[in-house]
Amino acid sequence: MFPGIDTGTFAGPPAATAVFTTVLTEGPVSRVALARRLGLSSAAVTKAARPLIDLGYLHELAATERSGPGAGRPASPLAVRAEREFFLGVKITADEVIGVVCDLRAQVHASARRPLDDPDIDAVLTEIDRLADDLLDAFPGDRTRVRRLGLALSGDIDRGIGLVRYSPFLHWRDVPLGRLASQRTGLTVTVENDVKALTAAEHWFGEGVGAESFALVTVGTGIGCGLVVNGRLVSGSYGVAGEIGHLTVDATGPDCHCGGRGCVESIAGTDAIVAQARDRTGRPDLTINEAVALARGGHEQVRGIFARAGGAIGCGIAAVANLVGPTRIVVSGEGLAAYDLFDSHIRASFERQAFGAAARCPLSIRPLPFEEWARAAAAVSIQSLVVP
Ligand SMILES: [Zn+2]
Numbered sequence: 001m002f003p004g005i006d007t008g009t010f011a012g013p014p015a016a017t018a019v020f021t022t023v024l025t026e027g028p029v030s031r032v033a034l035a036r037r038l039g040l041s042s043a044a045v046t047k048a049a050r051p052l053i054d055l056g057y058l059h060e061l062a063a064t065e066r067s068g069p070g071a072g073r074p075a076s077p078l079a080v081r082a083e084r085e086f087f088l089g090v091k092i093t094a095d096e097v098i099g100v101v102c103d104l105r106a107q108v109h110a111s112a113r114r115p116l117d118d119p120d121i122d123a124v125l126t127e128i129d130r131l132a133d134d135l136l137d138a139f140p141g142d143r144t145r146v147r148r149l150g151l152a153l154s155g156d157i158d159r160g161i162g163l164v165r166y167s168p169f170l171h172w173r174d175v176p177l178g179r180l181a182s183q184r185t186g187l188t189v190t191v192e193n194d195v196k197a198l199t200a201a202e203h204w205f206g207e208g209v210g211a212e213s214f215a216l217v218t219v220g221t222g223i224g225c226g227l228v229v230n231g232r233l234v235s236g237s238y239g240v241a242g243e244i245g246h247l248t249v250d251a252t253g254p255d256c257h258c259g260g261r262g263c264v265e266s267i268a269g270t271d272a273i274v275a276q277a278r279d280r281t282g283r284p285d286l287t288i289n290e291a292v293a294l295a296r297g298g299h300e301q302v303r304g305i306f307a308r309a310g311g312a313i314g315c316g317i318a319a320v321a322n323l324v325g326p327t328r329i330v331v332s333g334e335g336l337a338a339y340d341l342f343d344s345h346i347r348a349s350f351e352r353q354a355f356g357a358a359a360r361c362p363l364s365i366r367p368l369p370f371e372e373w374a375r376a377a378a379a380v381s382i383q384s385l386v387v388p
Contacts, residue, residue: 015040015048017386019078020057024104024382025204028061028077049078056084057104080104085385086146088135088187089378090128091194091370092153094119094169094221098370099131101139101146102378106205110138111371119170121177125184132185149187150381151177152194152373154222159235159380162191168257169221190384194373195242198332199226200233201372201379207330207364215326217244217317218333219342221270225316229324244316245269264316268309270335276305292338306338310345317346318353321361329361332368339365 018038023029029037035045052058060076082103090099093116101110112134114127128151136143155167162178164170182189192200199216202208212231218224223245227234234241245265246258253262254272266272270288277291278284280301286294294302317329331346343365351359 013048015044016052019045019048020052020386023058023078024080025209028079030077034078053078056081082107083141084145085148086139086141086143087378087381088132088146088149089374089376089381090131090149090151091373091377092116092124092128092151092170093370096370097124097127097131098374099135100371100374100378101135101141102375102382104382106201106375106379106382108371108375109141110135111374112138113370119172121172121175121180124170125180128181129184132187147188148190148381148384149181149185150190150192150197150377150379150384151181152192152197152377152380154194154224157191157193157196159190159192159196162189164191188381188384190377190381192377192380193224194376195222195224195226196233196235197376197380198368198373199228200383201376202226202330203228203233204383205379207328211327213324213326215242215317215320215324215329217313217320217329217331219268219313219331219335220333221335223265223268223313223316224333225320227320227324227326229326242320244320247316247319249312249315264312267312273305273309277302280305292341295338295341303341306341307345310342311349313342314346314349314351315353317363318350318355318358321350321358322353322355325358326361329363331363331365334370336365336367 019034022034022037031042031045035042049058058078059081061079063076082105085104087102088099089102090097095116096113097116098113099111100108102108112131114131116124116127132149136146153167156165158165162176164172164175164177166173178189178191195218202216208214208228211228213229216226225242225244227242246260246263248260248262249264250262254266255261256263256266274286274288274291278286291302295306
């Protein structure tokens with residue numbers, strides 16, 4: 001059967017998956033266009049769509065187009081019933097959980113936040129459960145249609161089994177978060193690395209729809225990167241593909257929390273910038289906001305720290321362009337609040353290190369609030385309908 005709303009599993013045939021994914025991500029599509037796009041016969045499209053229509057996931061719009069001059073009966077495009085099912089998405093940060101309720105097309109219907117005082121797994125599960133209650137209370141729709149929860153956090157995540165292998169900011173290793181959160185909330189839970197979740201959301205519902213290849217780079221506490229190659233999100237065999245934060249850009253550089261040396265993140269992550277700024281200014285309590293203010297005020301040594309950080313980030317982005325050749329690269333993240341301090345250094349270093357035509361790859365810069373990350377977690381949960 002198709003999307004196991006009751007079983008939480010998907011066991012549909014590939015044609016049904018392809019039809020559902022295409023209609024979901026690209027909007028109303030006629031059967032003729034679907035058949036052409038997917039290389040299926042019209043009869044196969046009709047057969048694949050039937051159970052999706054019966055289960056209420058797809059519906060036929062009123063006939064508005066003809067397949068050609070003098071062609072027979074007009075085509076009725078297939079569209080997603082966005083309110084067939086709703087999804088919770090939660091982004092976990094070091095000190096807060098941020099959540100949203102989305103429909104099937106990843107439109108946000110409610111949002112909420114809760115502070116996180118304790119990184120202990122049990123305390124985090126309690127806050128996730130409370131946040132889920134808050135979200136359902138705020139959600140104006142039919143809460144019995146909420147069956148799934150997507151969780152996104154930074155670190156080394158095995159999405160397939162819902163395992164957090166390593167979370168540097170929560171200090172977790174090998175935590176089966178998917179199973180534990182499912183037991184606590186009673187929902188079907190998906191867990192994904194936050195940057196990969198954001199990339200997946202862009203791929204299905206944002207700038208990446210239809211793109212063969214693109215990359216998303218995030219700048220902040222961590223330096224992350226999500227990659228889409230040949231239309232697919234790349235996870236890599238061990239789930240850590242695209243970790244540009246841990247590319248070495250200076251083999252004699254500072255030690256990194258990952259155990260490596262001279263990683264992009266050890267130079268350009270927020271903690272690294274703060275540590276360097278404290279060292280240069282002799283102010284052991286300096287915050288990132290104070291470091292930004294000093295740099296903007298013209299403090300040469302602190303400006304130099306941001307310049308070096310921008311250079312390291314640009315090297316990382318250039319490595320992505322050289323290895324993968326994406327059509328475009330989106331740069332985002334909470335560190336972008338100080339983008340004026342990084343911008344020219346990122347671009348200069350990218351242009352210097354990108355090989356040949358790879359330097360033509362446009363960098364687009366877009367700030368994203370944490371609710372967008374939560375929406376991305378929900379998008380991964382939506383994907384789990386058809387991509388186990
Ligand atoms: Zn590292």
